[in-house]
């Protein structure tokens with residue numbers, strides 16, 4: 001298994017943000033974590049790249065136990081994009097993307113042809129080649145989001161972890177990024193992402209996991225997992241998935257009204 005999580009529990013400020021999560025994601029899959037605000041999606045991803053320490057349970061990435069793997073070694077296996085905005089003043093797009101190669105360089109060694117090729121391809125894949133010399137502090141939210149994705153691509157990790165990778169992107173770039181992630185997965189990369197846009201998640205993810213109150217309450221093929229009952233109970237919407245043209249899509253009627261739903265703000 002490329003990502004293997006067992007009994008994971010993470011507490012933040014004394015409260016469980018993630019509880020008893022078991023999850024397996026094989027190589028070559030796009031796996032989407034979905035769930036309402038505050039359900040633990042970001043926290044689960046953060047545990048994978050050691051930004052939070054679980055109180056119990058374990059996570060392995062590409063066969064390496066996260067808890068016992070140094071940051072640098074982990075960065076050679078796992079690339080992550082986060083919701084935290086990187087606007088390091090004065091850095092050019094190309095320099096930020098090149099940071100993705102840091103874990104592959106020896107302590108005193110300079111970037112070689114392979115590093116330059118990885119950066120060039122990442123810039124091209126995210127349609128940033130023409131913006132390579134721009135100052136990142138002057139980019140729009142969507143352009144910056146593509147820079148962060150490009151940096152993770154340049155890392156060429158076995159596992160890509162992306163927190164809301166498309167939330168700032170216009171429709172064309174949303175589809176372009178999700179298509180790109182699908183192609184990377186077909187090439188053997190494991191892609192684990194979070195998404196609020198359920199329609200895009202059911203279209204582009206091979207499997208989905210639903211978090212609710214920190215627990216993984218369902219996992220499997222989009223059409224199997226997101227049935228009408230779960231969509232109502234967890235997301236508070238009247239909706240269903242349909243299969244059309246070989247892909248799942250989501251048909252939403254609207255929100256359940258307050259009386260007929262237990263759904264409440266947990267964020």
Ligand SMILES: Nc1ncnc2c1ncn2[C@@H]1O[C@H](COP(=O)(O)OP(=O)(O)OP(=O)(O)O)[C@@H](O)[C@H]1O
Nearest residue numbers: 012013017036037038039040041042043044266267
């Ligand atoms: N730094 C923090 N300190 C204390 N509690 C936190 C902190 N960050 C998150 N939490 C809490 O942990 C729980 C899970 O939060 P998390 O950000 O993982 O959810 P999420 O599913 O990613 O939410 P969203 O969809 O809103 O991004 C929430 O109850 C949240 O309020």
